[in-house]
Amino acid sequence: MLLDLAGRRRVLFFGGKGGVGKTSVASAVGLAAARSGRKVLLVSTDPAHNLGHLWQQTIGPEVVALADDLDGVEIDPDATTDEHLSAVRETLYSVMPEHLRGEVDRYLKLSRQSPGTHEAATLERIAGVLQMGLLTYDLIVFDTAPSGHTSRLMALPEIMASWMEGLLRNRQKSEKFGAAVRGLTRDTNRSRLVDDTPHDPLVERDLRIRRTLIGRREKFERLRDTLGDGELTSFVIVLAAERLPVLESLELHEHLRAAGVHVGELVVNRRSPSDAGEFLAQRRELEDQFLEMLTGKLPGIPVTELPLLPGELVGAEAVGRFADMLD
Ligand SMILES: Nc1ncnc2c1ncn2[C@@H]1O[C@H](COP(=O)(O)OP(=O)(O)O)[C@@H](O)[C@H]1O
Ligand SMILES: [Mg+2]
Incomplete structure (x- = not known):
């Protein structure tokens, strides 16, 4: 199911509470898609980067190869904020x-x-990664930060685009004012002919500023369009079948819906086995109840369940085995 979704989209976001398995599942899906012949970029936007830890490789702001047809990059929050x-x-x-x-x-x-600056910065980087990445890669997989951060992020392109719009409008007003003032001084200086040449530095400066503002507005508009296009982009909520992750997932779903982002899959990770002793069987029954609560509240969204693994999930081989479980 999850691979179906990945097969039909060009951009996937993985989000959810901290520690539920976002990085592991995003990596497994990225690897599975790469194995199926697509060129994939895995992007971590979580300030607590653990993509590098999982792949046992140093990953930074420059794209590195993680496997055949799979590249990875970590968006560094401080450098991005600067x-x-x-x-x-x-x-x-x-x-x-x-x-x-x-x-x-x-x-x-x-x-x-101040709160929000990191998000705005991250968003600017996401916009950049998407703009370039969609030219080179078939699929871009985002491993995002815990829920609150990410749901704010999804609503932000709209806000940023209208902020740029406001600046442009102010700019237009001050340009008119500037032009009027220049007109006046020109008249008194009688230098109309000189000022009207296309090399007027003030006119050129205005044009340059206008181009910058329009460029940034368009960047955020494109991002908003990409995030809001359910055929192109989908969001996967990762969770554990426990009370708090379920409640937080419902809240995240609501925020995403309000921001106009398509939620394509719920991944319930670390499901306890029913055949490995009474203790785990009891846990599984409890998980079943929370799972029922989740699907009752969010009918119609496909659910993928992944088992609790006995060992540590670290290294390319382990990601490979985890990816096998997605079939
Ligand atoms: N299905 C699983 N079974 C066992 N351990 C898991 C499973 N999924 C993830 N883990 C482990 O749980 C920890 C958190 O997973 P991670 O993918 O880093 O979560 P997140 O990115 O949501 O914080 C990691 O140590 C990872 O190896
Ligand atoms: Mg993570």
């Missing part, structure tokens, strides 16, 4: 009068610490 803030600085410098640059710098220093 890049994002300098893009924002450039944008704000361009729309604010020059004497307020000190204010802009102070604001940016504060926003580095």
